[in-house]
Amino acid sequence: DPSNPSLLAATSAVFAAGILVAFPSAASLGVELKSFKCKDMRHGDYQCNAAMPLYQKLKAAGALPDGVSTPQQVASAIIDAIGADNPVMEDLKVNGPGFIMSRIKASYLLDGVNDILKNAAPTKPVLTAQSGNVVVDFSSPNIAKEMHVGHLRSTIIGESVCRILEYVGADVSRVNHVGDWGTQFGMLIQYLKEEYPDFTDDVPNITDLTAFYKNAKMRFDESPEFKKVSQLNVVKLQAGDEECRKIWQVLCDVSRKEFEKVYNRLDIKVTECGESFYNDKIAPVIGEFDKAGILTSEEGGAKCVWVDGYPQPLMLQKSDGGYGYDSTDMAAIKYRIDKLGATQCVYITDFTQGDHFQMVFKAARKIGWVEGDSHRLDHIGFGTVQGEDGKRFKTRSGDTVRLVDLLDEAVSRMEASLNERIAEGKAGITKDQVHETACAMGYGAVKYFDLRRNPTSNYIFSYDRMLDTKGNTAIYLLYAHARLESIISRAEADHGVNVDELIKGGQAIVLGHKSERNLALHLEIFADCIEETLKDLYPYHICDFVYNLSIAASDFVTQCKVLGTDEMQSRVLLCRATAITMRQCFQLLGIRHVMRI
Ligand code: ARG
The missing domain is CATH 1.10.730.10 (Isoleucyl-tRNA Synthetase; Domain 1)
Incomplete structure (x- = not known):
């Protein structure tokens, strides 16, 4: 792909070179030799603000050359050193306390336009070329629930983040970490068994499934017996019981079809790799933390990992032996780093999950999967979508908007x-x-x-x-x-x-x-x-x-x-x-x- 330095990079380079010609000692004084786009473009296109700090440092070091006694004079000396025959900037001027303002040369701009036309594409900035594997975890709705407007945010932002990273050459894995595991399936399975005894021939559709979720939850809250069998179902499902698995599969398929419709409409590409995928990868991860001596046993028997700065630990195993959201995310980050070879992991969820991800990142460092800048880990947390009344986005009747x-x-x-x-x-x-x-x-x-x-x-x-x-x-x-x-x-x-x-x-x-x-x-x-x-x-x-x-x-x-x-x-x-x-x-x-x- 054709690439060029950005204007920021090109102007910075010219300023830096000029500064070093005028004041060779600037290299060792720790002054940032950078340019900025002018806020108000009536005064200039790009500007450099290094003259003032440079003046201070030179003065402190007793290194101001003869005839230079103000920041403005430092700026003038830099302008003289840059000269007129650099290819990027012209019209350099000192402004106010010593800002150097500049205009981009027309010849430079014309080269830029010609490149766009010749390549039928804008020119990529040189500095941004990326080579690593990036895992972007986005969209990630929950099975048997309708995708809501929060998942829409994650989906839209995630798709764009992936495209941006792909544009600069990263190898991007787009991961849909769907909520397809966990305790809610106990009640869903039980409810389906009771309400749709012939579920395999007659697949319920998603509109039913949302109501279905509500009804299952209602029965779960009302009936102690229902609750008990539901909890047993969770254990059975996680242990691989055939009937439970089958029903679980039906529920996943129905949801998946609905999610796909939204993805197709919005041109979203994402590959499902849900929570269930990590089920058999959790025990070894817990073992690894145990072996490293950083697994604690809390009251009641939960297995946890504490990280600095948080009042509660990550829970890798609940007191009843079950695995939860934390367990899955620890197994997932290990898998992404080790098996997918990710050098960068990005997670896109609502901001309330910020602490969760910071703790996951810290735990990954604590166990040594991530060291120094070996990996870049980002959580992009987004705010809530509100209705025009400023409250949570709901339909007139108070339901979540489909x-x-x-x-x-x-x-x-x-x-x-x-x-x-x-x-x-x-x-x-x-x-x-x-x-x-x-x-x-x-x-x-x-x-x-x-x-x-x-x-x-x-x-x-x-x-x-x-x-x-x-x-x-x-x-x-x-x-x-x-x-x-x-x-x-x-x-x-x-x-x-x-x-x-x-x-x-x-x-x-x-x-x-x-x-x-x-x-x-x-x-x-x-x-x-x-x-x-x-x-x-x-x-x-x-x-x-x-x-x-x-x-x-x-x-x-x-x-x-x-x-x-x-x-x-x-x-x-x-x-x-x-x-x-x-x-x-x-x-x-x-x-x-x-x-x-
Ligand atoms: N399913 C979750 C939710 O609806 C989002 C999952 C985000 N990804 C992750 N690796 N935890 O809030």
């Missing part, structure tokens, strides 16, 4: 709005394309509404805001992209432009208008954005980027006429480079793009 209903609603609202557009004669699509377009936009809107914020925040679910054609929504972005594509196709159809030929022929691009230059600069920022995203794996960085890019693009097309002008060929190419970059962002976010709306 995912399928939620997705249907987003699509049908989009269909209505597209049909209206067709009726008004504004649409670029025909009636028979409405459904497909509405799916791309509706699902895209649901995903983007979630991805565009820091996952730790709670958010209020609102169709109106999610499907708004203005503001930071997928709908706005998809329209902006389609607008660029429509300019390109009109140039081709009505003005005889052949974009592919222009690219092949090396048609020169001109950044004459400031909105053209600004657009080219934003295209180049893509690489910064990928670098930024890899630090915390939060996809909102990409949302911010693509939103800013589309604002720059819409500024450009409002201020610069494209069709029929002298600059048409150059401007059409800018449209194409922007559309390519937007599509890459959509891809990373798991959003389907459409060429016309």
Whole structure:
């Protein structure tokens, strides 16, 4: 894959080199020689703030050269050392107490745009190439329960995290750690035995299964006998009893089919490897902790592991001998590191499970599976989804919202709005394309509404805001992209432009208008954005980027006429480079793009 340093890396390198020429002793003074994107781009594109700390240190060391007695003079000396003939920056100036402001050279920006066109893809940042195996544990709903909106968050964020890691070359295992084990199966099995004696020929469907879960739970809470046989079923299931296994399998299959429907709609790829998979891997793990002398026996006989900083231990075995959530996750992390060869493990769940995962990570260190930076372990915890009343997201009748209903609603609202557009004669699509377009936009809107914020925040679910054609929504972005594509196709159809030929022929691009230059600069920022995203794996960085890019693009097309002008060929190419970059962002976010709306 073609790759280039990001603007952050390229400008940092030029600043660092200039600093070391002007002040060779800076290398040993521990000053960070980095650049930043300017917050307010009216003053510059990238800036370096090293002159002030450098001045302090030089002064303290008595090493200020003759004629340099202020931070501003340190900054000036750096600017002189950088000189005009570096390939990246121009227009270097000292600002305020010693900030060095710079502009990116037009020639550098043009190379960037040409690379996008030539490769039909934005250029990857050099620094981000990853080679390891990454296990991403996401979605992970629970069998026999309906997937809820929390699982939707995990699914949407997880898919995007996987795509981002794959984009930079990591080998990603997408793991669906479904809750297919544990004590709830005792009552489910018992209830199924009693209610559906001929369950093997007549498979209950999931809508039944949710009610079914509730009913089983009710009987479990009411009847002591039912409770007792249920608990026996758990033991039988875990010991491999044939009938229990069979019923368990039926329940898993029914749920799995429902989950698959959601995954197919949303273009989610994830491979099931549920809790049950680790059942026979838990005892050896407990043995290993025991042997290492870090397993404790608590009152009642539970086997635990204590880790620093937490008031309660991880429970590897309950007092009744059973295994729970902690046991499974310890066996799972060992399996991922040892058998899957993971160098990085990412878990995506609601934030309330944060402590659980930090304890699992600490225990993995305590036993020595992870040492120093041998592995990167991340938990991405997300906040709750609230209804418009600010309370937990529920239907009017107080039930949890079914995912399928939620997705249907987003699509049908989009269909209505597209049909209206067709009726008004504004649409670029025909009636028979409405459904497909509405799916791309509706699902895209649901995903983007979630991805565009820091996952730790709670958010209020609102169709109106999610499907708004203005503001930071997928709908706005998809329209902006389609607008660029429509300019390109009109140039081709009505003005005889052949974009592919222009690219092949090396048609020169001109950044004459400031909105053209600004657009080219934003295209180049893509690489910064990928670098930024890899630090915390939060996809909102990409949302911010693509939103800013589309604002720059819409500024450009409002201020610069494209069709029929002298600059048409150059401007059409800018449209194409922007559309390519937007599509890459959509891809990373798991959003389907459409060429016309
Ligand atoms: N099934 C769990 C839930 O619904 C999420 C599992 C997350 N993954 C894990 N390895 N614990 O909350």
